[in-house]
Amino acid sequence: MSRRPDLFCLAALAFSGAALVMDLLFSDPATGIAGAPLFTAALALLCSVAGWWSWKSATTPGHGLALVVVVIGGAVVALVLLYGYGYAGQVSATFWLFILALWALAWRGIDCLAAFSSLNATRQRLVDTLIPVLFGAWLLFLWEVLVAGFEVPHVLLPPPSAIAARFAGSLDILRADFYQTFMKAVLAGYVIGCGSGFAVAVLVDRVPFLQRGLLPLGNLVSALPIVGVAPIMVMWFGFDWQSKAAVVVIMTFFPMLVNTVTGLSEAGALERDLMRSYGAGYWQNLFKLRLPAALPFIFNALKINSTLAMIGAIVAEFFGTPTVGMGFRISTEVGRMNVDMVWAEIVVAAIAGSAFYGVMALLERKFTFWHASYRQN
Amino acid sequence: MMTSVTQQPLVQPPAGIGTRLFAGNTGPVTVILLLFVAIWYAGAVYLNAPWQIDIYERAKVDWTLGDLVHETLRQERPVLPAPHQVLVEMNETIFGKRITSKRSLVYHTWVTLSSAFLGFVIGTLLGGLIAVGIVHVVSLEKSLMPWVISSQTIPILALAPMIIVVLGAIGLKGLVPKAIISTYLCFFPVTIGMVKGLRSPNPLQMDLIRTYSASKWQIFWMLRFPSSVPFLFTSLKVAIAASLVGAIVGEMPTGAQAGLGARLLAGSYYGQTIQIWSALVTAALVAALMVALIGWIERLTLKRMGLQP
Amino acid sequence: MPETTKRNVVTCEDLSLTFETADGPVFALSEINLQVSQGEFVSFIGPSGCGKTTLLRTIADLEKSTSGSILVNGVTPEAARMNRDYGYVFQASALYPWRTIENNVALPLEIMGLAKAERDARVAKNLALVDLLGFENKFPWQLSGGMQQRVSIARALCLEPELLLMDEPFGALDEIVRDHLNEQLLRLWNKTNKTVIFVTHSIPEAVFLSTKIVVMSPRPGRIIDVIDCGFARDRTLEFRESPEFLEVAHRVREGLRAGHSYDD
Numbered sequence: 001m002s003r004r005p006d007l008f009c010l011a012a013l014a015f016s017g018a019a020l021v022m023d024l025l026f027s028d029p030a031t032g033i034a035g036a037p038l039f040t041a042a043l044a045l046l047c048s049v050a051g052w053w054s055w056k057s058a059t060t061p062g063h064g065l066a067l068v069v070v071v072i073g074g075a076v077v078a079l080v081l082l083y084g085y086g087y088a089g090q091v092s093a094t095f096w097l098f099i100l101a102l103w104a105l106a107w108r109g110i111d112c113l114a115a116f117s118s119l120n121a122t123r124q125r126l127v128d129t130l131i132p133v134l135f136g137a138w139l140l141f142l143w144e145v146l147v148a149g150f151e152v153p154h155v156l157l158p159p160p161s162a163i164a165a166r167f168a169g170s171l172d173i174l175r176a177d178f179y180q181t182f183m184k185a186v187l188a189g190y191v192i193g194c195g196s197g198f199a200v201a202v203l204v205d206r207v208p209f210l211q212r213g214l215l216p217l218g219n220l221v222s223a224l225p226i227v228g229v230a231p232i233m234v235m236w237f238g239f240d241w242q243s244k245a246a247v248v249v250i251m252t253f254f255p256m257l258v259n260t261v262t263g264l265s266e267a268g269a270l271e272r273d274l275m276r277s278y279g280a281g282y283w284q285n286l287f288k289l290r291l292p293a294a295l296p297f298i299f300n301a302l303k304i305n306s307t308l309a310m311i312g313a314i315v316a317e318f319f320g321t322p323t324v325g326m327g328f329r330i331s332t333e334v335g336r337m338n339v340d341m342v343w344a345e346i347v348v349a350a351i352a353g354s355a356f357y358g359v360m361a362l363l364e365r366k367f368t369f370w371h372a373s374y375r376q377n
Numbered sequence: 378m379m380t381s382v383t384q385q386p387l388v389q390p391p392a393g394i395g396t397r398l399f400a401g402n403t404g405p406v407t408v409i410l411l412l413f414v415a416i417w418y419a420g421a422v423y424l425n426a427p428w429q430i431d432i433y434e435r436a437k438v439d440w441t442l443g444d445l446v447h448e449t450l451r452q453e454r455p456v457l458p459a460p461h462q463v464l465v466e467m468n469e470t471i472f473g474k475r476i477t478s479k480r481s482l483v484y485h486t487w488v489t490l491s492s493a494f495l496g497f498v499i500g501t502l503l504g505g506l507i508a509v510g511i512v513h514v515v516s517l518e519k520s521l522m523p524w525v526i527s528s529q530t531i532p533i534l535a536l537a538p539m540i541i542v543v544l545g546a547i548g549l550k551g552l553v554p555k556a557i558i559s560t561y562l563c564f565f566p567v568t569i570g571m572v573k574g575l576r577s578p579n580p581l582q583m584d585l586i587r588t589y590s591a592s593k594w595q596i597f598w599m600l601r602f603p604s605s606v607p608f609l610f611t612s613l614k615v616a617i618a619a620s621l622v623g624a625i626v627g628e629m630p631t632g633a634q635a636g637l638g639a640r641l642l643a644g645s646y647y648g649q650t651i652q653i654w655s656a657l658v659t660a661a662l663v664a665a666l667m668v669a670l671i672g673w674i675e676r677l678t679l680k681r682m683g684l685q686p
Numbered sequence: 687m688p689e690t691t692k693r694n695v696v697t698c699e700d701l702s703l704t705f706e707t708a709d710g711p712v713f714a715l716s717e718i719n720l721q722v723s724q725g726e727f728v729s730f731i732g733p734s735g736c737g738k739t740t741l742l743r744t745i746a747d748l749e750k751s752t753s754g755s756i757l758v759n760g761v762t763p764e765a766a767r768m769n770r771d772y773g774y775v776f777q778a779s780a781l782y783p784w785r786t787i788e789n790n791v792a793l794p795l796e797i798m799g800l801a802k803a804e805r806d807a808r809v810a811k812n813l814a815l816v817d818l819l820g821f822e823n824k825f826p827w828q829l830s831g832g833m834q835q836r837v838s839i840a841r842a843l844c845l846e847p848e849l850l851l852m853d854e855p856f857g858a859l860d861e862i863v864r865d866h867l868n869e870q871l872l873r874l875w876n877k878t879n880k881t882v883i884f885v886t887h888s889i890p891e892a893v894f895l896s897t898k899i900v901v902m903s904p905r906p907g908r909i910i911d912v913i914d915c916g917f918a919r920d921r922t923l924e925f926r927e928s929p930e931f932l933e934v935a936h937r938v939r940e941g942l943r944a945g946h947s948y949d950d
Contacts, residue, residue, distance in 0.1 A: 107516065114516040128519065135520035156543055213405030223618040223668045224661045225625050227534075228638075231645030231653055236456065270780040273748050277774040278794045278845075279767050288793065292784045310532035315626055318538065319645060330535055334542045342539045350531040357530035370783035370825060 008108035009054030015101035016046040019094045042077040046101055064112025071106045075141050088148040158340040167344040174348050181326040182352050184241040185313040189248025197256025205264045218258035226251050230316040239320050247316040252305040263297025264290050296371050299364035306356040417460050424456040425449035458651045466655040482659055488636040492552045493624035496559020497617055504567030512575040525568050537626045555627035559620035570612030574605025610675035617667045695849055695881045696722040701754035713906030714740045727882045729892035730900045737907020738885045739853055746774050746851050772849040773842030777857050779834035781826035788822035791841045812840040832863040850882045876919045893935045903945025911941035
């Protein structure tokens, strides 16, 4: 096995080495973190780990995991220095070198983990989930450290910790907003929009002429900024959730229409001939062949629509609501510069959006298990 | 030669101009559009009628259905303006005003379009770059790709007002904040499309170019990139539409002075329904034009590349 | 063989079918005259575009003829289709991926509205006939190509038709599987005494299976030779090395060569 120098570990060694030298040379507590014993110890440890690793050039997933643990330790030290020792806002270049060294080590750690490949599906899935989770955690850490280190005003960008605190502190408001926007507007609009889109598609399908006219137009409509109808719907249906549901209906109708119409023509020529050779009627053809064959398309629309419905309801609330709702909260708290509340609301929107999508994806998997994208022999 | 024959039995009557027109999509689309306009007119009469009847009853005049239809289609602030009212308003504000005037729709369209376009360009470049990284670096793929995919399920448009206000607070106003919203809306579809596209060469094609011991760089420019072009254009069409939505929504919640979103908002404040609808129709036309433009470039490019007859 | 005395299952007289295309009319079938009697195994053979599949589809009422007459079981093809007088096996299995094997075989019976008990009995019987008992609850995509095609044969048989129409059913399979299925099909035909019309472009397959070989040629699609071959009904694969086999194969090859111009 030829030994190549490990670039990321070398970089980590260089960064942490430089930081250690600067820390020892300018060990004046007045200049910030430099000189704090915990910091010096952490730097020395990091230096030796990075040095040892670049010499060893280890690349197994086990090594990756060990590196990740080291990086987590380093990150904890950084947070303790910032908050526990109150260095926030007065960190110097040495601290950022320390962060850069951590970053380089983290990258190498993820590299080692990414190379993991196992025949054991559970283990593989575990590692494949762990990597993005670690990556996300690293981004949150970086966000936190940058905001605290540079003392970014919270009005501009609150750190994740402040958002989490606000989230935990305003559960009641968030729950009420979620109920108003999601349980009322999104769900009602989604059901009506998808349902009518489906029904119209089945009707249109019987008339090839309408089908040929509607398909190109339906495709076009999906590219249009339909959210713009929000002010009109608020004028027509009032401030409460009905107007938001109306926007959602309009936004979700066309994707469902287009997908169902396309899906209904998806059944192959052979399968159609087969049904014809049995002398099957329209409804038998529809229920036994064409609807099952259209299911992947219908679920595609259901998934796209889950996101569109959230967007529609939230944006429509920017145009006036009773004093509750996710979009309402976002627009008013932005006005009051309570940016951490806005972020908390966005976290709710993100959780709700991905959960909604996830439920649809699960149902899809259950009902279209036979489709080529899911098959397992 | 026989295999590509479209099968149509002789029993059908010979095709005249009418049947030929309706055999393609033009005829059906036209009919549907006409149907749509008819429903719009009917809706306008229906929705505007209560107010008009109220006026008649207060003035205690006799009225006929003809009067009612006539009057409901020419109200000043109708619940639903008739198509011709919207067209008249669009004609006045597009062709009737100097394009530098604040009352010109051309001006507002330009404001929206320029930031959408800036965001589109940056977002596309960024998205492409990330896709190249994801395809070539395993750890990027494993760590970043799941986030890019799940970001599609999140209503990130909800961030729009915050970006406008926060950037406004540090003195960034106008074009750039809206362009940032457009950028992040474009970026995800382009990344996902390009990752798919750069991976689209089949194993046979990959093996072939490997037998030539081509470098990664050569594989990229000779195989991966050309195969990804159809995917790129599909994403670009999604992206340009998304960037317009981003710019319009970016103008809406914060009382921006110019842009199609601002026109929508101003219209809804003052109950100027005709203004709202003309802004909306203009936005739709612009979006359709942009998508058509990309579709046209797509056809030209794919034709030159021999990927499409 | 005594087939000539039996009743005709398919009768075509001056049957023609023309497709209208952008490049002018294509004469897919031109003045076809053909009789298929009960119990026969008839193969249509010819190069691509000779109309063999079109002829089969016309018999099945999947295409409409332009002129001439055609009777299937003494009635029009459409009436025969509505009576479910025939079973059709396509080039691909055309199994529905969302149905299990037994539900796939039961599909035509559901469409006919048969009771569940009757359906189950027929499905079991026909799966046994193609040696697929034990696979009832598998999904089609969990089976090999040859097994899938056997399922589709069982599906055609469970209608209990007099007539089996097969359109290159083994065309997509490799030769080893194809040989095996040819033998099985021959045994099945021998056992059930059904009438089979079989489209193929393989000379050995046609000669091995058939009692009558219809050689066709393209532009326009027409019949150029009808070869009767009265081989023993219980022949095995080894029969393909016998002189009489080679003689018939030679005649088929000659017919194909005569009917086809290679200048295009």
